[in-house]
Amino acid sequence: NAGVTQTPKFQVLKTGQSMTLQCAQDMNHEYMSWYRQDPGMGLRLIHYSVGAGITDQGEVPNGYNVSRSTTEDFPLRLLSAAPSQTSVYFCASSFRLSYNSPLHFGNGTRLTVT
């Protein structure tokens, strides 16, 4: 049972480069989301999706794009990487958007932008 799978685990980018962080879940969850985790800041929501074809912005969306063409996949694109985007990125999914539908997290992608 794979759960939420994130690739790559680690990535180093130069300022201005673009890349896509991959997230896939095999639990048929409607809701998927991206968070970034920074020391002293906690987990902050970047973008989320309540189903295929539907996405919305979270707390810190600038510099990131998302799309949801299938239920299973929710990639996060960095358009032009900046050092401020150095962080650990977590993808999370749940059966539906509800307080009692727990978030299942992947194991993160550690991104460094130089």
Next chain:
Amino acid sequence: QKEVEQDPGPLSVPEGAIVSLNCTYSNSAFQYFMWYRQYSRKGPELLMYTYSSGNKEDGRFTAQVDKSSKYISLFIRDSQPSDSATYLCAISNTGNQFYFGTGTSLTVIP
């Protein structure tokens, strides 16, 4: 002001001790309260959730909510070395967005 504040620790206790982890929140509209555990280099995993004031128990873990004080706690009884992790509190008002604390790092010493 952050929606939820959490003491980052670190906290170090001997095996068998009772651990108390705490968060405060700012808005009385928040109704749902969760605790997540995060091991090093892993994603957070849900430990407990509750939506009412009072206590909720699950094995060695007890979640406590005091809405009048806007204060939530997680107690761990008979702490074990395997409990060493970072504990994150999370709050939500409608279930649409979750606000996470910064996490408290706990080490249980054998």
